[in-house]
Amino acid sequence: MASSALNVRKIKLGSQGFEVSAQGLGCMGMSISYGPPKPDDDMIELIRYAINCGITLLDTSDIYGPFTNEILIGKALKGGWREKVELATKFGLKFVEDDNNTNNYKLEKYGDPAYVRKACEASLERLGVDCIDIYYQHRVDTRVPIEVTMGELKKLVEEGKIKYIGLSEVFPSTIRRAHAIHPITAVQLEWSVWCRDVEEEIIPTCRELGIGIVAYSPLGRGFLSLGAKVMDNLTDDDFRKTIPRLQQENMEYNKILFEKMTNLATKKGCTxxxxxxxxxxxxxxxxxxxxxxxxxxxxxxxxxxLSIILTPEDMAELESLAYEVMGDSYGPMQSENTWQNSETPPLSSWKPK
Incomplete structure (x- = not known):
């Protein structure tokens, strides 16, 4: 195991003083979505190795498992590791029984105050901590005004149960409404060489308001690492099998993008x-x-x-590739829970229970 932190620089997210390692560790795949859950002991070793190397932002959610990923992180942070990390988790998605199929479950979004509080307290218990560093609304509940959800999150900040508030997959207008209730520290979204639609409105909105940006799936769910090989030997429960741009009809086209990236990487002496x-x-x-x-x-x-230097010409060459991508980044079921479907009703429509 690494014995000392490497030179991983720190950056500030938002304007409230939240400082994190410039690269974080997404923990979802340890427990869900990318095949069977991995052995706890192996993942705890990995997490602690990352922390010793200077990667200190750990990202999880209550829906990962569900719940098992938070429990895993909690185990990894026992024994003096908690104070070495910035801990991020999320609420807002829940598996519920599908009325149309009693043998199946579907994801529902929840943002009402009672649920927010209950979810936070449950995450604190699973993680084994007194405070969550940044607490994201994983997906916006389109039945509840964002002002109502933010009001409860603000109370949790005041009570010391969370330090900072984040949003994930959210409309620019919703970001503005939320930020008016309490400062948003970071917005989490999918952003990579082959997923750049957030650059049109969401990124500029965040920067105008001084909100940090956390980019998930920066490696295109493995495609930007392996190309078409990413689909080899996937288990039946790997959700990449449902992603349109990873299906054969689009892969034949998208692998050209990967080949061009590979050529540039070879010139730069990297993968x-x-x-x-x-x-x-x-x-x-x-x-x-x-x-x-x-x-x-x-x-x-x-x-x-972190140590690779890209010239403006390199960046321009990479960015030109995004226009060659074929297929959506989510299937129909997952698309229902992305930012394109995240506007909430006006506050005037809310009737507290």
Missing amino acids: TSQLALAWVHHKGDDVCPIPGTTKIENLKQNMEA
């Missing part, structure tokens, strides 16, 4: 995944990518992206 991460790092000092991994070797490679 395609390092090149993709370096691109995100070069998008601003207010941006923190959170690549996920379950292997220490991949973690080491991801960290090396």
Whole structure:
């Protein structure tokens, strides 16, 4: 295990003083979505290795598992590790029984005050901590005005149960409404070389308001690391099998993008995944990518992206590739829970229970 922190620079997210490692660790894949859950002991070793290397922003959610990823993080932070990290988790998504199929479950979004409080207290218990550093609304509940949800989150800040508030996959107008109730420290969104639609409105809104940006899936769910090979040997429960742009009809086209990235990476003396991460790092000092991994070797490679220098010409070449992507980044079921469907009703429509 690494015995001392490497030179991972710190950046500030938002304007409230929240400081994190310039690269975080997305923990979802340890427990859900990318095949079967990985052994706890292996993942605890990985998490602690990352912390010793200077990667201190750990990102999880109550829906990952559900619940098991938070429990895993809680185990990893026992024994004096808690004070070494910035801990991020989320609320707002819950599996509920599907009325149309009693043998199946669907994701529902919740943002009412009672649920917010209950979810936070449950996460605190699973994580084994007294305070969450940044607490995100994972997806916006389109039945509840964002002002109502933010009001309860503000109370949790005042009570010391959370330090900072974040949003994930959210409309620019909703960001503004939320920020007017209490400062938003960070917005989490999908941002990578091949997923750039957030640049039109969401990124400018965040920067206008002084809100940090946390980029999930900066490696395109593995495609920007492996290309078409990412689909080899996937288990039946790997959700990448449902992503349109990773399906064969689009992959034949998208693999050309990967080949071009590989050529540029070879010129730069790095891997395609390092090149993709370096691109995100070069998008601003207010941006923190959170690549996920379950292997220490991949973690080491991801960290090396912090030292790669890209010229304006390199950036322009990479950015031109985004216009060649075929297929959506989410399937129909997941798309229902993205920012395109995240506007909330006006506050005047709310009737407290």
